[in-house]
Each structure stands twice: as C-alpha cells, then as structure tokens.
Amino acid sequence: MTNSEKYHFDDFTFDNYKRLIELAKEKGFQFILHKDKFEVERKDVIWRHDVEFEPELSLKMAQIESEAGVKATYFFQLHSEYYNIFDSFYKEIFKKIKSFGHHVGLHFDSHYWNIKEEAQLDEYIKLDKQYLECNFGVEIDTFSFHNTTPFTQSCLSYQYGGLINVYSSFFKEHYNYCSDSLGYWRYDRLEDVLKDKNVRHLQVLTHDGNWRDDVLSPRKRLINTMYHHADRLIKEQIEGLHAQGMLCPDDNED
Structure with a gap:
C-alpha cells in the first residue's frame, strides 16, 4: 500500500471538501456552534477550523x-509565526469570513x-480575547488551544478567561472527534465517521494548509502553502x- 492510499491523499482537495459538506447534510447532521x-x-x-x-x-x-448553506467556526491566532x-x-x-455568516x-x-x-490561563486568554475584540469589533465566546500538549489537553474546564474551551471534558464526553491535523485523518477518516449511524454528535477540526485544488502529499501541501505565502x-x-x-x-533585467 502506498502512502497516498494509506493516508487518503485524495481526500484533501477542495472538490472533496464540498462533497464531505454535502455528505454531512445528507446524513442529517445539523451544523451548530460550541455555544x-x-x-441529545x-x-x-x-x-471548526x-x-x-x-x-x-x-x-x-x-x-x-x-x-452549501452551513456555518463553521474559524479560530484565528494573535501570535502566529x-x-x-x-x-x-x-x-x-477575517471580515469576509465573518460576512459569510x-x-x-x-x-x-x-x-x-x-x-x-492552569491557573495562568484566565489572565492571558482574557488579554488575547480583549485585544481581538477591540481590533475587529467582534464578540469572542470560544477558544481552541494551538499546538496542544499533554498539559493543555489536561485543562478540561468548560471555560477559561470567559471563553468556552473546545477541548473541555464536556465536548470530549458528548462529541465524537475527527481531525485532519498534520495533513491526514489522525483518528478516523471523516467520510467513514459521517456515514457511521452510531455517530450522533461530532466535532470536526480542519486546517487551512491541508487542503488544495490538486491531490498532494501532506508535505507538499505544507510546502506549497509556505511558497504561496512568500x-x-x-x-x-x-x-x-x-x-x-x-x-x-534582478540579474536578468536591464
């Protein structure tokens, strides 16, 4: 089996993304927010993104x-590299994404x-929340941890700094979870999860750099994202x- 087959490289195209959204609707999932x-x-x-x-x-x-007539949540960084x-x-x-609803x-x-x-979280989450709200004129009610660690995964309270924690014990206990972290399905393939009749409540996590027009490996998708940015x-x-x-x-210009 090739890596392309093992890690389902062809899942991560924008055309297939459209298909997965439609599949979720077809299977009766209502798109909701953490709040x-x-x-039951x-x-x-x-x-979520x-x-x-x-x-x-x-x-x-x-x-x-x-x-497709659905809504999602986009989590933005204040300190991105x-x-x-x-x-x-x-x-x-940011404004255009918000304008889509x-x-x-x-x-x-x-x-x-x-x-x-854990006791430090309230102070700094409040600080980032206020800065984001002040600069963009929006109200923030939810946060996700960037680059989770065993420490942040152990922070299970429903809220920190007045924001809902998407990794709280509440969501872990009530929702199945499917993620494309690192450019492939980390746990179960999303298509299989959406088709599973036993899954009634689901949290889906995607990342911008993992999706492309063409079929590429996770590494090539990441590299192309960096080159596009540059x-x-x-x-x-x-x-x-x-x-x-x-x-x-330039060297070749008069």
Missing part, C-alpha cells in the same frame, strides 16, 4: 461552506505566553516599490 445548547436527540456537527498557515485558504473553505492578523490583507479576509474564535497560543500552570509578500513588496517609482532589479 449552542446540547440536545438532535444529530449535529460542530465544524484552526487557522494555522494561510487565511487565504480558509477564506476559500468559508466560501464553500457558505454556498505565519500570518499577521493585523495586516490589512488578513484583516479583510461564520463564527470566529480565538486560537490561543499558550506557548507564546509560556504558560505552565510569493504574495514578494509580489507586494516589488509592486510597492515600483508604484513609488523605485526599482528592484
């Missing part, structure tokens, strides 16, 4: 969901604050210089 009241009899899915590498790809996924949420380019993407949350980085004890920044810089009448000559 919605839990109802309702068949539902909390569809941790925005890790390139929000531009998240926007494409948000549009697919909007066209890959994108600056306060850059005007990304602020516009999607929910937004905080993708909280405990590593940035060097948090070692190409945009380079183009912006060169065009900005030219717009000011300044040159940025």
Whole structure:
C-alpha cells in the first residue's frame, strides 16, 4: 500500500471538501456552534477550523461552506509565526469570513505566553480575547488551544478567561472527534465517521494548509502553502516599490 492510499491523499482537495459538506447534510447532521445548547436527540456537527498557515485558504473553505448553506467556526491566532492578523490583507479576509455568516474564535497560543500552570490561563486568554475584540469589533465566546500538549489537553474546564474551551471534558464526553491535523485523518477518516449511524454528535477540526485544488502529499501541501505565502509578500513588496517609482532589479533585467 502506498502512502497516498494509506493516508487518503485524495481526500484533501477542495472538490472533496464540498462533497464531505454535502455528505454531512445528507446524513442529517445539523451544523451548530460550541455555544449552542446540547440536545441529545438532535444529530449535529460542530465544524471548526484552526487557522494555522494561510487565511487565504480558509477564506476559500468559508466560501464553500457558505454556498452549501452551513456555518463553521474559524479560530484565528494573535501570535502566529505565519500570518499577521493585523495586516490589512488578513484583516479583510477575517471580515469576509465573518460576512459569510461564520463564527470566529480565538486560537490561543499558550506557548507564546509560556504558560505552565492552569491557573495562568484566565489572565492571558482574557488579554488575547480583549485585544481581538477591540481590533475587529467582534464578540469572542470560544477558544481552541494551538499546538496542544499533554498539559493543555489536561485543562478540561468548560471555560477559561470567559471563553468556552473546545477541548473541555464536556465536548470530549458528548462529541465524537475527527481531525485532519498534520495533513491526514489522525483518528478516523471523516467520510467513514459521517456515514457511521452510531455517530450522533461530532466535532470536526480542519486546517487551512491541508487542503488544495490538486491531490498532494501532506508535505507538499505544507510546502506549497509556505511558497504561496512568500510569493504574495514578494509580489507586494516589488509592486510597492515600483508604484513609488523605485526599482528592484534582478540579474536578468536591464
């Protein structure tokens, strides 16, 4: 068996993403939010995105969901190594995703604050929450941990810093879980989970850098995301210089 077959590389295209959304609807899942009241009899899915590498790809996924008539939650970082949420380019993407009717949350980085004890969470989550709300004019009610560790996975309270914790014991006890972390299905394949008649409540986690137009390996998807990001920044810089009448000559240019 090849890695492509073993890890279902062909699952991670935008065309298949559309199909999975439609499959969830076909199987009777209602798309809800973490803050919605839990109802035992309702068949539902909390569809969530941790925005890790390139929000531009998240926007494409948000549009697919909007066209399918469903809502998801997008968790943005304040301290990302890959994108600056306060850059005007990304602020516009944030606003567009919100305009599709999607929910937004905080993708909280405990590593940035060097948090070692659960008692520290309230202070720093509140700080990031206030900063995000102030700069974007939104209300945040939910957070997810960035790059979970045994420590953050042990923080099981329903709320920290006034925000709902998507990794709380409540969601672990009441919802099945399916994630595409690292570019493949970490536990069970999403298509199989959606078709499983025993699954009534589901939390799905996806990441922007794991989805593409074409079938690629997880490594190639990640590399392409980095190159796309770099190409945009380079183009912006060169065009900005030219717009000011300044040159940025290359070896092969006169």
